[in-house]
Amino acid sequence: MYRRNNIVKKYVLVGVGGRSMMFTEAFVEKYKGISQIVAICDINNGRLDLAAKKLREVFPALKCYSAEKFDEMLTAHRPDTVIVATRDCSHDDYICRSLEAGCDVITEKPMTIDEKKCQRIVDTIKKTGRSVRVTFNYRYSPPRSQIKKLLMDGVIGKVLSVNLTWFLDTNHGADYFRRWHSNKENSGGLLVHKATHHFDLINWWLSSVPKTVFARGERVFYNAQQANRCGLSDHARRCLDCKLSDRCNFYLDMRHVPLIKELYLDNEKYDGYLRDLCIFRDDIDIEDLVGIVAQYRNGAILTYNLTAFSPWEGYRLDIQGTQGKLEQLCQETSYINGDGTVQGGFIAAGTSLKIYPHFQTPYEIPVWSGKGAHGGGDILMLDDIFGSPKEDPLKRVADYVQGAYSILLGVAANKSIKEGKMINIDDLVKDLPAPDFEIEQEDNEIIPFVKKTKLMSGGIETKANIPQKVYEKNTFPAGNLRIKHSDIVSI
Numbered sequence: 001m002y003r004r005n006n007i008v009k010k011y012v013l014v015g016v017g018g019r020s021m022m023f024t025e026a027f028v029e030k031y032k033g034i035s036q037i038v039a040i041c042d043i044n045n046g047r048l049d050l051a052a053k054k055l056r057e058v059f060p061a062l063k064c065y066s067a068e069k070f071d072e073m074l075t076a077h078r079p080d081t082v083i084v085a086t087r088d089c090s091h092d093d094y095i096c097r098s099l100e101a102g103c104d105v106i107t108e109k110p111m112t113i114d115e116k117k118c119q120r121i122v123d124t125i126k127k128t129g130r131s132v133r134v135t136f137n138y139r140y141s142p143p144r145s146q147i148k149k150l151l152m153d154g155v156i157g158k159v160l161s162v163n164l165t166w167f168l169d170t171n172h173g174a175d176y177f178r179r180w181h182s183n184k185e186n187s188g189g190l191l192v193h194k195a196t197h198h199f200d201l202i203n204w205w206l207s208s209v210p211k212t213v214f215a216r217g218e219r220v221f222y223n224a225q226q227a228n229r230c231g232l233s234d235h236a237r238r239c240l241d242c243k244l245s246d247r248c249n250f251y252l253d254m255r256h257v258p259l260i261k262e263l264y265l266d267n268e269k270y271d272g273y274l275r276d277l278c279i280f281r282d283d284i285d286i287e288d289l290v291g292i293v294a295q296y297r298n299g300a301i302l303t304y305n306l307t308a309f310s311p312w313e314g315y316r317l318d319i320q321g322t323q324g325k326l327e328q329l330c331q332e333t334s335y336i337n338g339d340g341t342v343q344g345g346f347i348a349a350g351t352s353l354k355i356y357p358h359f360q361t362p363y364e365i366p367v368w369s370g371k372g373a374h375g376g377g378d379i380l381m382l383d384d385i386f387g388s389p390k391e392d393p394l395k396r397v398a399d400y401v402q403g404a405y406s407i408l409l410g411v412a413a414n415k416s417i418k419e420g421k422m423i424n425i426d427d428l429v430k431d432l433p434a435p436d437f438e439i440e441q442e443d444n445e446i447i448p449f450v451k452k453t454k455l456m457s458g459g460i461e462t463k464a465n466i467p468q469k470v471y472e473k474n475t476f477p478a479g480n481l482r483i484k485h486s487d488i489v490s491i
Contacts, residue, residue, distance in 0.1 A: 008034060012079040014041040014070060014094050015086035016051035018263060018338035019108055022378055023083055024051060028058040031386040038077045043067040043086075046267030070094065074101040081106055087180055088187045092117035095132060096124040105132045106385065110196040111403035113188030115411050115428040118404050122432055125400055133385075134403035136200045139396040140384070141375030142368035143330060143351060147317075148205055148394050150365075155355060156321030158445055159206055159298075163318040165305045166198055173288070173308035174250050175336040177222045177279040178239075182286055184414070189286040191217070191410035195306055198315075200398065200406035205319070207437045208298040209405040214422040215413035217290035221309040227280035239276040240265075252276045252336070260338045292413045314350065323447055324357040328367075332375065343373040359450040401435045 011027075013020060027037045037059055042048040045066060052064050065073040074082070074097070082098035084091055084107040092112040098105050111134050112118050125132060138144050151159060168176075176194070180186040187193040203209050227233050230249075236242035245251045254265040254276050264275035288308040295301055314331040331350025335341045346369055356362040370376015384390075384397065398406075405425075412423040 008036050009081065010077065010079045011035060011037045011081050011083055012039040012041065012073055012077060013037060013083045013085065014067075015084060015108075016040055016042045016047050017044075017085070018259075020051070020083075020085040022373070022382070023085065024055060026382045026386055028055060030382070032058050035386045037062065038079060039063040039065060039073050041065040041067060041070050041073055044267050044270045044273070046270045047263060050262060050267070071097060071101070074098065074103065079103055084108060088113050088193055089117075089185060092120050095121055099124045099128045099130040099132070102128070102130065104130050107132060107134055107403070109134055109136060109200075109403070110188065110192050110407045110410075111400065112407060113184075113186075113192050113411075115408065118407060118411070119429050121400060122404065122429060126431065132400040132403065134200075134398045134400070134406070135381060135385075136197065136204075136396075136398045136402075136406070137374045137377035137381045138197050138201055139204055139377065139394075139398065140380040141346070141377035142370040142380075143328070143346065143353070143375055144201055144377070145394055145396070146353070146365075146368040147319075147326065147328065150326060150355075151205055151319070152394075155324075156319065156326050156357075157323030157447065158443075159300050159319055159321050161301045161303075161320045162202055162206070163303045163320075164198060164202065164315060165317075166195075166307070166315040167310035167313060168194070168306070168308045169310050169313040169334050170250070171334040171336060172313055173310065174222065174279050175252075176286070176308065177284055177288070178252065178277050179275060179337075180273070182277070182284045184285055187286070188407070188410060189414060190306060190308060191215070191287070191290055191292075191413045192407055195290075195304070195410050195413075196406045198304065198306075199409040200402065202302060202304075203402065203405055203409075203435070204395075204398075204437060206296055206298060206300055208296045208300065209435060210294045210302070210409045210412075210425050211297050212422055212424055213292055213294040213409060213412045213416055215290060215292040215416040217287035217413075217417045219284060219286065219288050221288050222279045222284060224280060224282065232280060235278050235280055237278055237281060238274050239278065242278065250279050257339055259340045260336075263338055287417070290413070290417075292409075292416075294409060312350075313344075314347075322445060324355060324360075327354045327356065328352065330375075343378075344375060345373065346370055346375040360453045395437050399435075401433055402437070404429060404432055405435060 013023060027035060037055060040051055048064050052062055055062050081104045084094045084105060086094060088110055091107055095105050095107055112121060176182060176190060181193055227235060232244055232248055235244055239252045254260045291305045293303055312331060313334045317328040319326040329352050331347040333342055333345035333347060335343050348369055351367050353365045353367045354362060372379045408425050408428055411428060412425050416423045
């Protein structure tokens with residue numbers, strides 16, 4: 001979204017909680033001269049006043065609207081685009097009302113939480129002709145963009161399988177069980193709210209979409225049994241009232257986290273929302289451990305696991321192709337939403353990228369890095385939205401179709417867990433077109449015969465297909481094969 005013919009685009013924002021701050025900070029800092037936020041809306045009048053105070057330092061004419069006056073806001077200001085950053089369960093309502101008012105929409109992920117709400121969005125877009133963009137910042141994160149580039153370059157041939165294991169640690173992961181996310185009616189569970197990021201990456205990397213899925217999941221850690229193991233069975237409903245604070249590793253004292261205090265604790269009186277519910281309480285109905293197997297339209301098989309109680313934050317990725325395997329280990333900084341720290345920052349020391357070609361010597365590739373939240377993705381995505389978009393061969397912009405397929409894999413997985421059977425994703429939503437990145441792969445690949453390779457120890461030539469040790473980027477011995485790719489270590 002950018003200025004054309006000196007016309008500044010007008011935006012309104014609905015939802016001014018923690019997840020809106022990426023947008024509000026962008027408006028008041030880098031993009032204040034080319035984008036204008038004219039009004040904000042929220043269900044909580046306290047948070048509304050707090051956001052208005054900060055935004056009015058740059059946009060003094062900013063107006064505030066309570067949630068029941070959302071349509072009045074659209075009529076009064078005629079914005080070009082509505083930004084939706086509310087609870088996941090209400091995304092579809094605000095998206096569709098915005099579209100029907102003649103506005104385009106930028107929405108936080110997930111686009112929505114179930115197939116019925118998704119169908120409503122699809123039908124409304126078809127009726128109005130307006131657009132919806134989903135903010136998948138992980139696509140813009142350099143380490144993930146690099147994987148897309150390598151797969152597009154055919155470094156491992158045609159992709160046959162993906163194995164992705166994502167770890168949320170006991171800081172970040174636990175925080176989903178304190179908040180509104182801990183009930184599926186609000187968030188769709190982690191298979192929708194969180195995994196939509198991961199499923200979108202896989203869809204995008206593969207240039208395809210899922211066809212069928214089978215899943216299993218349970219709440220095995222954030223439950224009464226774990227509380228008993230930790231000697232915390234006598235916990236209160238919320239941290240603020242709990243007498244076990246001095247011996248609970250999960251205790252959150254909102255009084256001493258300034259941003260969380262001003263956003264949530266100070267504004268409980270307006271809507272009764274409690275930000276610090278106990279992670280061991282009985283009314284949680286989302287899983288903390290899930291596993292799925294899915295087949296894609298292009299034939300690739302996905303195995304995916306999500307753990308929300310790991311000692312470290314990040315993921316392990318293996319992509320197997322007709323010519324070898326790509327392997328990435330990625331570690332990220334941990335956080336809880338609203339604590340003021342960098343969300344999902346890139347940890348270079350804990351991240352690696354390796355290629356294992358068939359019948360040849362494996363090699364390591366220096367990982368593309370970025371600064372800021374979500375592995376450097378937030379900065380690049382915001383520039384694409386509010387700055388000057390450029391031609392992008394990686395096709396990182398995600399429309400409603402890609403937003404739909406990212407959630408439908410999680411929605412189908414939820415149904416599979418509940419019903420104990422495989423789910424056909426095409427049965428969930430009607431009239432959903434193929435995404436513009438979906439490519440029909442012709443099976444005309446020609447793989448050259450490899451007779452000899454060179455051992456890493458001294459460059460000794462030997463017969464191919466002998467297991468080789470993977471050397472790190474600064475330890476390649478002289479005299480080895482040069483692998484032709486512009487982004488790898490020169491051997």
